[in-house]
Amino acid sequence: MNPLITLLITLVGIAIGAAIGYFVRQYQYQEQLRKEQMEAGSILQQAKSEAQEIRIKAQEDILAMRQKAEQEIERRRDELDRLDQRLQNRRDELDRRAERLERTQENLNRRQSSLDRRFNELKKAEEKQAEELQRIAQMTMDEARQILLEKAEQEAREDMARIIRQIEAEARDEGEKRARKLIADAIQRVASEHVSEVTTKVVNLPSDDMKGRIIGRNGRNIKAFEQAAGVDVIVDDTPEAITISSFDPVRREVARRAMEKLILDGRIHPAYIEKVLRKEAKEVERIIEEAGEQAAYDAGITGLHPAIIKMMGRLKFRTSYGQNQLDHAVETAKLATVIASELGADVTIAKTAAFLHDIGKAMDHEIEGTHASIGAEFIKRYGVHPLVVNAVAAHHHEVEQQSVEAVIAEAADAISGARPGARRESLEQYIKRVRALEEVATARKGVEEC
Template sequence: MEGVILIGAALLAALVGAVVGAWLGYRGGQERALRETEKQVQSMLTEAEQQARAMVQEAKAEAQELRLQAKEEIVRLRDEAEREFKQQRRELQRLEQELQQRREKLDRRQEQLENRARNLDRREQALEKREEEIEALVAEQQAALERVAELSREEARQLLLQQVEEEARQDMARILREREAEAREIAEKKARAIIVTAIQRMATDVTNDVVVSTVALPDDSMKGRIIGRGGRNIRAIENATGVDLVVDDTPEAITISSFDPVRREVARIALERLIADGRIHPARIEKVVAEARAEVEQIIREAGEQAAYEVGVSGLHPELIRLLGQLKFRTSYGQNQWAHAIEAARLATLLAHELGANVEWAKKGALLHDIGKAVTHEVEGPHALIGAEIAKRCGVHPVVVNAIASHHHEVEQETIEAVIVEVADAISGARMGARRESLEQYIKRIKALEDVAKSFDGVQEAYAIQAGREIRVIVRPDDVDDLTAIRLSKEIARNIEESMEYPGQIKVTVIRETRAVDYAK
């Protein structure tokens, strides 16, 4: 640093000399000015030297200070390096101690495992020896048992399995009976509560409305006037109404026969008017029959509208209204189908309220469930499917259509509303006084019921009791065990459901008993 300053001073002096020389050359003749200039230059040189020495001193001081700072930095870095080295050495010592401890633990664990393996080997050898002793004892006991029982091992196993199977079947039958009885008791309680609640809320009269097929006459002489000369009057009546008039020895009465209840009603009204008027001839007959037909059509429409109004169903297709009205002239086992439809709709409404189902669907399905009976004399097939097809064609909701089609199980029930319609139909048809049945039909149904039960294997006798409400089946105990008896009752019930038509429900009771008889001599 000092050398640099000296070189700067020399350069400055040389510059000053050059300036002075130039000045002296320019002013060569002015000596005075030269001396003054020389003095100025001398003073400038002196000042420059002083400044240079001051700068040298300052540079020396700065250099000394920089050396001190460098020494301090070196000392600081060396201290930091020593501290970091000591810290790393302590960390290495700690890791080395941990590794040593883990190595010692692994050594101890390995020693324990080796001891355990040696113990297991000894125990395995002891178990193998014990197993051989047990096998020898089992073989000896088995041989002894075979000698005592005079049975081979396979025969003893079969006998044991047979006994276990028999006991299991008895236990299964007992459990099934208990669970079935428990489930039936709970279901009957709930069903009884719901149905009784629904029935209590609706009072119905005993059904006694039967379509009249006999017309009373004031006297027997009226028969001749109805027949007419050469039978022209009776032929005119039969041709105009489409019915058959039966004029027999029944006093003061004429029977009207027709498969169509509406035609029969038209003929009854027309015949009563002709008898009351007294003018009976073909022209008059045609006029009276036309008036009676118009009157019956009006009655049908009013009856259909009244049925829908009474149960609160609106928006029905006119064709459905007309079919409902036609049910007023249709009976089943003495029960008027128009009144049955209204009663079933009311029951379905109450049941739907109790069960939380859709009231409108259940009510409409119950009201329309038998409309197929109004046209069964015209269309072949089950009335449930016929009615469902008509309802579908008239734009009825699919849930209601399914309820109509499935109330006799021709199709599968898809909703709870369909079940409610079936229950309402059964309650209305099975209650006391709702229907009547001819003796011949009753005997046929009872015999068919017994024949269904006797068609199963193992059945000894079958008796229908309680007017066909229950069938008691007696089975041969040697051929049918308890479990099979339970299954047999379900199969008989299912066969009855599929092959017979009956109101209400039929209880199937299968009786299996063993009797031991001996004689004391």
């Protein structure tokens, strides 16, 4: 074969091989590029899905945090409202004390004016007596005798008036001594065994993890509990504890018992919450009835309507300055029994009035009015003796007292409340009263210390 042709064929073969190799490499490159693009698209889609999930989770977390923040804001707002109401009550009390101090100052001013008048009258009397002596020096014997007789009669009348005042003062002193002895004997004979107590609002938890179960998803458990129980459940940073708040002491007690049962049982969801609350409400009603019956028995009271007994039982969960109101009612009734016996008054009316005097406190958060008027209207509906009704209505002098038994019930109430240890704030109030009196006294000119 011609060498030229052979060379040409060889070159053509080489060119064809090179072209085929080029196209094969291009195909492999395109295939590899397509695979890499598919993998990149898959990775991008997965990244988008993960980003969407993260976005949804972040939105849920933000919503939960917002709900929690709103709940905290609402709780703080309620707490501020309560503090504002408490401050308003303190302001009202300070205003009343200021009025009492003003009245005391006015009384002192009147007494000072009276003393000034007496001093002027005595001075005028001395001047008149000096003039009278000068006139007598110029009289006859009969005229002088007549003046002496009139003077002697006047002095005798003054002596008689002084003796009468002395006897009255001695009688008052003796009466006060006998009254103090009577009260001391009454307190010793009653010998109250109960101590000041405070109804608890705190429920202990086994761990802080339980707070999340109590709140529930999106707060559904705690909302169901608050709505069914009629209380506020405060979940804060206090370790292993939550607080139940309500103005109604019976609702607070039902909620406390139900919450403890739920924590012990471990099943916390809306349906079971309502079931436990209904059960504990029945149990608390039974406790209230038993407490009322036992209190009436301890006080020696019989013949009261069951509705009155049940209402008195509600005072088991009510306190005033740390003093349990049901124990206070029993103690007041016993004191009234002793005092009425010593004074010869109607013991039954006195002790019944003393026992029922604060029954209005069991319902004063539900009905408008003072607890004295509310309680009097309530027992009147059940045929209680009119003198007992009057004593209950009048134990804070809102109406006029119509019997000595009403006065005895009021005195027994004051003794029970003022007894050392009965109320937490008694000493503080006593010190404030003493300081107020000292301020009034030292405000007078010439008084440096008292």
